[in-house]
Amino acid sequence: MNGDSTISSKGNPIPHATMERLPRYLMQLYRFRVIGDANVSSQALGESLGLKDTQIRKDLSYFGVFGKARYGYNIDFLIDALEKILGLTRVYNLAIVGAGNIGRALATYRGFESREFRVKLIFDNNKGLIGQDIGGIVVQDFRLLEEKIKEIPVDIAIIAVPEKAAYEVAETLVKAGIKAIYNFTPAELHHHEGVFIEHASISFGIYKLAHHLSGHWPRKSQR
Amino acid sequence: MNGDSTISSKGNPIPHATMERLPRYLMQLYRFRVIGDANVSSQALGESLGLKDTQIRKDLSYFGVFGKARYGYNIDFLIDALEKILGLTRVYNLAIVGAGNIGRALATYRGFESREFRVKLIFDNNKGLIGQDIGGIVVQDFRLLEEKIKEIPVDIAIIAVPEKAAYEVAETLVKAGIKAIYNFTPAELHHHEGVFIEHASISFGIYKLAHHLSGHWPRKSQR
Structure with missing residues (x-):
């Protein structure tokens, strides 16, 4: 499933770009x-983000939020x-499969931990990596996945293995009951x-940057 | 500049989500x-990607491409x-600033190297990291940035340092003439x-996954 449109409170589709700006x-x-600060104007918020105030007001109005x-x-x-719009009203447990560079980067990614996403489990099938400590979490044997996620329920699994291994990992995750x-x-x-x-x-x-540099992407921006 | 809309050959804005699907x-x-294979139908391409054939035809039609x-x-x-739409008609040299987990992950990220993006330089200010080899590239002292990019021109610089250091790194990059x-x-x-x-x-x-799980994101997808 790759649904990439959200529906506003009024039933209108919300642009992908709007959804990307909300976390910012x-x-x-x-x-x-x-x-x-107790209050902030759309001008001040916009200036701090390099965005127009009209953009901010438009983005928020999709959700019925007005200043x-x-x-x-x-x-x-x-x-x-x-937080409600972004679903941050509860904590989500994450499991990372793959303790290589990307897995490590994600395990210690501030952007997750500072919000409601908690990396709880890291798996790999490499004996040299199993047992290693990454940001306070011990890498587990991927073969123990089903057992481990019975102890620690996982909401979202991240696949950070080599491309070829991803298919089998995904099948195993789905069989183990992972829904995201x-x-x-x-x-x-x-x-x-x-x-x-x-x-x-x-x-x-x-x-996008390549486009900008090659001149194909319009220079005119929302700034 | 955060322009996030592209303009089609007919002058219409192209959805962000479309631009994200093109690399796939x-x-x-x-x-x-x-x-x-010599030919592919929108049905076959769609099936392999979990997308509707109508979505694929619509995405490509923005660029005047029809099957x-x-x-x-x-x-x-x-x-x-x-490749033309995505600006992949020439090679772009990348420099990564920050040889930590994210920098390492990006330096060896297959998605860059397999296309027209070549990581040419990696910088850090940590003496313990300078001189290390990451995927065949020796980490350079960030203080030598201006000198090094005179030898090896850089099109795009990637900032993968701790958040607090990012502001100063960006200023240094801009002063050195980096445009992306x-x-x-x-x-x-x-x-x-x-x-x-x-x-x-x-x-x-x-x-998005948190939304899906929390039920706020509509289950109906484009599949």
Whole structure:
């Protein structure tokens, strides 16, 4: 399943780019809150992010969130709204399969841990890696996956193995009852009813930059 | 600059999600070509990717690329068209700043090397890392950046340092004349005229999966 459109409170589709900006808004709002601000205008939020205030107001209006004239947005309220929109109302347990470079990078990725995503398990089939400590988590034998996720329930499994191994890993994950897979390999995994698969798009930013540099991508931006 | 819309050959904006799917189409077409296929239907391409054939035809039609009834798309022609759309008509030199987990993962990321992106330089300011070999590239002292990129011109610099260090790294890159930056930290970098900055969105897929699991994201997908 690759559904990539969200539906707004009014039933309209929400642009992918809007959904990508929301985590950035949230991160910046956390920073404003730490400073002690109570309110923030769309202008101030926009300036801090290199975005137009109109863009921010448009993005938030999809979710029925509107600022007040002169006061802007109440920061606590907006954080709460964004956390709900982004599904951050509970903690999600993550398992990473593959303790190579990408797996290690993800295991210690601040962007996960600082939000409601907790890496709980790391698996590999390499005997040289099993037993190693990565950011406080001991790498487990992938053959013990089913057993381990009975002890520690896993919401989302991340595949960070070589492309060729990804297919078999995915099958094993699905058999073990995992319902959400984040695939960091270029492999096109088989689809299973009731299992959500997302592709990490590491290369996408590079493509956009290549476009910019080659002049094919329009220089005009939303700034 | 955060322009996130592309303009089609007819002047219409192209959805972000379409631009994200194009690299997947291209990767799959490479696979079909290796097998020796000359043509591929939108149905076959769609099935291999878990996408509807209508989605594929729509995505490609933005660029004026249409298949033929009964034959579908000529694979060589479609690869050529997608490479042009994605700016893969020349090689781009990459420099990675930060030889930690993310930097290492990116330095050896197959998705870059297999296309037209070549990691040429890796920098760090950690003496314990300078001089280390990562995938055949020796980590250089970040203080030598300006000197090194005179020897090896860099098109795109990737920032993979701790968030706090990202601001200073970005300033140094801009001063050294780098025009395209791919930022793998959560830092909101200052904008500079004529410099393109892209954010890696590692967390985005996780958010989407969290949505799916929490039921907020519509289950109905484009499959």
